[in-house]
Amino acid sequence: MPDRRARRHEATRQEILAAAWQLAGERGLTGWSLREVADAVGMRAPSLYGYFENKDAIYDAMFAQGYQQLLEAVDGLPTAGDPRTVLQDVATAFFDFYVADPARSQLLFLRVIPGFTPSEGSYDLAERTLDRLREVLGSVGINRPEAVDLWTAVFTGLASQQVSNDPDGDRWARLIEPSVEMFLASEPPAA
Amino acid sequence: MPDRRARRHEATRQEILAAAWQLAGERGLTGWSLREVADAVGMRAPSLYGYFENKDAIYDAMFAQGYQQLLEAVDGLPTAGDPRTVLQDVATAFFDFYVADPARSQLLFLRVIPGFTPSEGSYDLAERTLDRLREVLGSVGINRPEAVDLWTAVFTGLASQQVSNDPDGDRWARLIEPSVEMFLASEPPAA
DNA sequence: CTGTTCGCCTAACGCTGTTAGGTATACGCC
DNA sequence: GGCGTATACCTAACAGCGTTAGGCGAACAG
Numbered sequence: 001m002p003d004r005r006a007r008r009h010e011a012t013r014q015e016i017l018a019a020a021w022q023l024a025g026e027r028g029l030t031g032w033s034l035r036e037v038a039d040a041v042g043m044r045a046p047s048l049y050g051y052f053e054n055k056d057a058i059y060d061a062m063f064a065q066g067y068q069q070l071l072e073a074v075d076g077l078p079t080a081g082d083p084r085t086v087l088q089d090v091a092t093a094f095f096d097f098y099v100a101d102p103a104r105s106q107l108l109f110l111r112v113i114p115g116f117t118p119s120e121g122s123y124d125l126a127e128r129t130l131d132r133l134r135e136v137l138g139s140v141g142i143n144r145p146e147a148v149d150l151w152t153a154v155f156t157g158l159a160s161q162q163v164s165n166d167p168d169g170d171r172w173a174r175l176i177e178p179s180v181e182m183f184l185a186s187e188p189p190a191a
Numbered sequence: 192m193p194d195r196r197a198r199r200h201e202a203t204r205q206e207i208l209a210a211a212w213q214l215a216g217e218r219g220l221t222g223w224s225l226r227e228v229a230d231a232v233g234m235r236a237p238s239l240y241g242y243f244e245n246k247d248a249i250y251d252a253m254f255a256q257g258y259q260q261l262l263e264a265v266d267g268l269p270t271a272g273d274p275r276t277v278l279q280d281v282a283t284a285f286f287d288f289y290v291a292d293p294a295r296s297q298l299l300f301l302r303v304i305p306g307f308t309p310s311e312g313s314y315d316l317a318e319r320t321l322d323r324l325r326e327v328l329g330s331v332g333i334n335r336p337e338a339v340d341l342w343t344a345v346f347t348g349l350a351s352q353q354v355s356n357d358p359d360g361d362r363w364a365r366l367i368e369p370s371v372e373m374f375l376a377s378e379p380p381a382a
Numbered sequence: 383c384t385g386t387t388c389g390c391c392t393a394a395c396g397c398t399g400t401t402a403g404g405t406a407t408a409c410g411c412c
Numbered sequence: 413g414g415c416g417t418a419t420a421c422c423t424a425a426c427a428g429c430g431t432t433a434g435g436c437g438a439a440c441a442g
Contacts (some may be wrong), residue, residue, distance in 0.1 A: 002439095004278050005387095005388075005389095005440080006437085008389095009388090009389090012389095014413075027305060028302075028305040030221070030305055031305035031306070033428075033429060033430080034428080034429080034430065034431090035428080035430095043389095043390070043391095044390075044391065044392080045394085045429090045430080045431085046390085046391080046431075046432080046433095047389070047390050047391075048388075049431075049432085050389065054431075055430065055431090063406080104304075106301070106303065109351075109355060110301060110303075110355055111293075111354075111355055112297065112301075112303050114219040114221055114222035114311055115219060115222070118375070123222060137233060144332065146365070146369070149352065149363060149366060150275040150349075150366050150370065150373075151361060152348075152352060153345070153349045153351075153352045153363060153366065153370075154344070154345055154347040154348055154350070156351065157343075157345055157346070157348020157349070157351065158341075158344045158345050158348070159353065160300075160301065160344075160347065160348065161308065161340070161343060161344045161347060163302075164300060164301055164302055171340060171345060172340060175337060175340060175341050175344065176339070178341065178377070179341065179344075180339070181377065182341075182373060182374070182376070182377035182378075183373070185373070185376055186369070186372065186373035186376055186377070187373075194410075196408080196419075196420095197408090199420095200419090200420090201422090224397080224398060224399080225398080225399065225400090226398080226399090227399085234420095234421075234422095235400080235421080235422065235423080235428090236398095236400085237401080237402095237421090237422080237423085238420070238421055238422075239402075240400075240401085241419080241420065241421075245399075246399065246400090247402075
């Protein structure tokens with residue numbers, strides 16, 4: 001087996017990423033150091049460089065993993081059917097995804113880390129995820145690009161307000177349903 | 192004159208804040224160091240501690256200044272009159288404020304800096320600014336708390352998407368007007 | 383059994399925010 | 413005008429940061 005070592009290597013990479021996610025969740029997206037990640041996996045900081053080129057490369061891998069998770073969440077959604085129901089489901093799924101891990105959302109949706117730009121591959125994954133979201137909206141007759149942009153703005157806005165201003169409550173969560181109604185009223189699904 | 196010195200001190204404080212704003216605008220909200228700020232005002236980093244308790248205190252002063260600026264922008268708005276026109280104006284003013292300085296917006300509207308929480312005084316100012324916004328919306332018959340929350344979510348969402356995904360264009364700016372229409376259709380102003 | 387690659391280490395660099403301690407200047411007062 | 417004090421700044425230094433260089437033992441390939 002030539003890839004025994006390669007598999008072990010990949011497993012360690014995932015272990016490092018898991019530690020980084022954990023720390024980011026506890027202390028904020030940028031509130032952790034490589035030495036802390038190293039501690040969590042039983043290494044010294046310089047050893048991490050055998051698995052990632054630098055700290056930004058860890059952020060990049062987290063970015064890709066985050067969009068992968070969002071892609072899976074979107075793929076798990078029913079397409080077609082009653083537009084009202086489908087839009088309600090996709091809005092709720094997106095909102096839940098956003099508030100479930102605010103650090104992840106900052107990484108995926110807000111440009112928060114000073115020098116960081118996702119790599120081409122990671123960016124492609126983000127694009128594919130948004131394409132998939134467009135398909136879901138398209139399946140219930142929401143096709144105009146402007147309508148999709150408005151949709152993302154409304155629901156990132158709701159989720160972001162929820163996280164920033166009422167982290168332990170549901171003040172904006174309760175607005176998901178009325179928002180879908182508002183959206184549907186102004187953007188009646190095309191046949 | 193007992194406060195000659197006090198005035199000079201305050202002037203230096205403002206000079207430091209101006210340098211911090213400049214650097215934050217160029218390199219991102221957290222992309223600058225105290226030594227760079229000190230350089231910009233012709234000092235060494237430790238001397239800044241004569242003016243601010245620590246770096247977070249600089250962020251706090253910037254937070255207060257940012258909300259002060261937003262308060263002035265909101266106060267400059269016409270209240271009462273045709274609801275459609277007023278809402279269009281306030282939406283545009285808020286959107287412009289947000290995109291004019293994305294670093295400022297991250298500081299005011301997103302919890303981005305790992306250990307930072309605004310001081311009580313700064314937070315009060317933020318509250319007063321939002322109260323003022325509520326008054327403006329109330330003046331054209333938007334009074335339900337849920338309607339105000341929805342309003343902030345929609346327009347922070349639009350502006351945030353604009354900044355994150357089309358920083359040099361107007362892809363979401365063009366959606367301000369349709370968004371106001373959408374909002375009005377679902378939230379008809381009370382008499 | 384040998385040579386190479388891999389996984390991890392220690393030491394160290396320049397940077398960061400921050401503290402301690404010193405010195406010259408500007409002020410209030412007699 | 414001279415004196416004592418508070419102020420405005422400095423240098424030196426600390427621990428922690430991301431990162432690089434170089435070394436050593438174990439695991440692998442032939």
